[in-house]
Each structure stands twice: as structure tokens, then as C-alpha cells.
Amino acid sequence: MFIGYKVNFLINATNSSDLKFGRLYLNQISDMIHIPENIQELKSYKPGKPLPQIIKELNLSEVAVLWNNENNFGPSPRALECIAKATPNSHLYPDPVCTELRTLLAKKWNRSFDEVAVGNGSESIFNNLFNAFFKEGEELLTCEGTFVAVYIWAKANNVKVSTVPLNQKFGFDLDALLGSINDKTKAIYLSNPNNPTGAMIAEQDLVEFIEKVPEHILIIVDEAYYEFANDLGVDYPNSANYKYENVLTLRTFSKAYGIAAIRIGYAIGHSKLIEAIMKVKLTFEPSNLAQAAGIGALSDFEYLEKTISNNTSEIQKYYAVFKELDLEYIPSYGNFVMLNLKTEGIVQYYFEELMKMGVFVRPLKAFGLSHCLRITVGLPEENELCFKALRKLAAVSAK
């Protein structure tokens, strides 16, 4: 009623040339609703041109979309089958406890049901951690040059992030993190392997680190690329096996299982941590279709095997091409590789020129690494297109 009155008033004011008064009233409304500074300071998501439009404008006949670390095999077929089966029940609210998916995940990782939480992607679980664990004034500690959403969700939740630089090898500097712990530190975020650099924290280093961190500090180990890293690195740790009370592992179905658009991820940790996460999640998160997709994907061994073996073999081809072209790369434990191109100008040049040849890659300014470029490992034919484009660029630069 009241809102309707305001709108009518504004329309009338505008129509009746009482514009000044109408504007004045508008200002009053915006003065009333104060947007907190931390939200004002956040940058709104500015989508670029839609991909089909770019493809049309550049008249591209073949493309390789290698900018979001997605799985270019498409979604897991079993996930799609399970979504189809669940669709007729879409008039009903989903199971808020996510019984079946949590049971399967608990079995898979040898944990109990109450040590597993699921959410609308691991990003959503991460966002919920601020509600679940942080009191006013408590801080998150991490490195500069990690997953960009971490800084965004901390700010959105009015939590200060304190950072230390990555180490020389573009990995998490665990000693520097330990040295930066203070009274305000509530949690430490580690991405293992790190997106966007690909660097990995080895098993022994992670365990030593965890044992040195005071037990009242939560250690968030984001293993979004677990399945790839597990195949690529012999001493890659599986933190879901750990029984430390202050360690929380985050995983996702968006990468190796190929269902990024469905939004489903999970957390593994001590039941007290999981209970807090389950308390603050939206009641009916994730949807019935997302839960079904996760259940289906978990049993799609053939798809997972194909995805992982493609990544493990194709990433070697990237390294060979980078060596051939004398490009500096960071050995990666994810489904992506980062190039250190030394300057932002060169990164921009590669980004634009590769795009003109149909290859879409990610400049890393937003991640605090403006001199670096990330390339997702795609299907063999997409990677070939990328190699061809990189060789062309190298030939032009050599002239």
C-alpha cells in the first residue's frame, strides 16, 4: 500500500511537471536506505559481451573456451539422467537435510553423515562460513593471488581479509601465514591446488602447517580441483581424511564432474563445524535437481575417468608447447595452467590475439596477478587450437 502510494506519487509528480519535488522525494528514499560501506565498496559484477556475440562479431569458425576451468566434456551423463528422474517432483520442496547425497559422500570419504554438508556450490558454503563462524572484528587470513571469490565474500560479510604474498613458486607461503596469525585471526583459507596459479601444498607441508596453527583457528582447505590434483601429484594430500577438529575441506561438483551450472558442492569436517554450516544454509538449498545431479555424478566413474585422464595427459602437451615457445609456466595440479608473461601489457596482447583466433583465456588482474594468464586444459582438439594460436603469436613476436 505504502509503496504503491510512493510510486504513484512519483509518477504524478513527474507528469505534473513537479519534477523537482518528485526528485527530492526520490533522494529522501535513497537517504533512508543506507547501503553499508563494505557493500558500496564491492564492485558489481560486470558481465562481458556474451560468448555467442563475440563469436559472431569475430566471425570465428572454431573456438576453444578455456577461461573458466570448466569441464569441456559437458555434464556427467549420469547426472543428467538423475536430473531427468527428479524433475517430475519439482513441485515439492527438496530434502533440506540432503540425506541421500550426504550419505553417499560420507561413505565415499569414510566419514560419518554428520561430517558432511552440501550447498549451492562450494562458493555458497564458503559464503556461509562467515555467518557460521565469524564474530565482529574477526579476520580471515590468506594469500594474495588466490581464488578471487574469497575476497569478495569476505567483504560482502564485512570480514577483513589479511593477506601475505604467495611464495616464489606462486604457492601458499605457509611460513608467512603462520607468522601473520594474530588475536583477530579466526580462519585461514588455503586453495589446494591454488586457483589460479596451480601450485600445490604437499601432504607433509600441509600436516606440519595444521599442527602449528592454534586449534581455535579454522583452516579452510579448498580442494575444488581435488580429482585432477590427486591424479597429477604423488604427494597431494586428501584433507577429507584428516580428523583435526579445526580443518574444513571444501569440494565441488563443478569441475571434474562437469556440472558447474547446477550449483552443488560440499564440505567435510568435524560434526560441530558441519552442524553450524547446516544451521545457516538456506533451508532448501541445494535444489532437488542439484541434489539429484550430485547423486548421479558420484556414480559416473566412466565420465570421471575420461575427464581425469584427458587432463593428466593434455597438461603435458601444454608444458611441451610452453617449453618450445620459451613461455614461463607454473607446474599445475588443476585443470588449468598459468603463464607468467611478465607484464600486464603482454597479458592483454595475448588475451586479445588469442581471442581473435577463437581461443578464450583468462587474464588474472582481478586475482592480483596482472602479469599472468590462465589457460584451462580443454579437449584435445581445443588444446590443439590453442597451441596453433600460441605458435602463431610466437612467430609474430619473433619477427
Ligand SMILES: Cc1ncc(COP(=O)(O)O)c(C=O)c1O
Ligand atoms: C578454488 C575454487 N574454489 C571454489 C570454486 C567454486 O566452486 P563452485 O562452483 O562449487 O562454487 C572455484 C571455481 O572456480 C575455485 O576455483
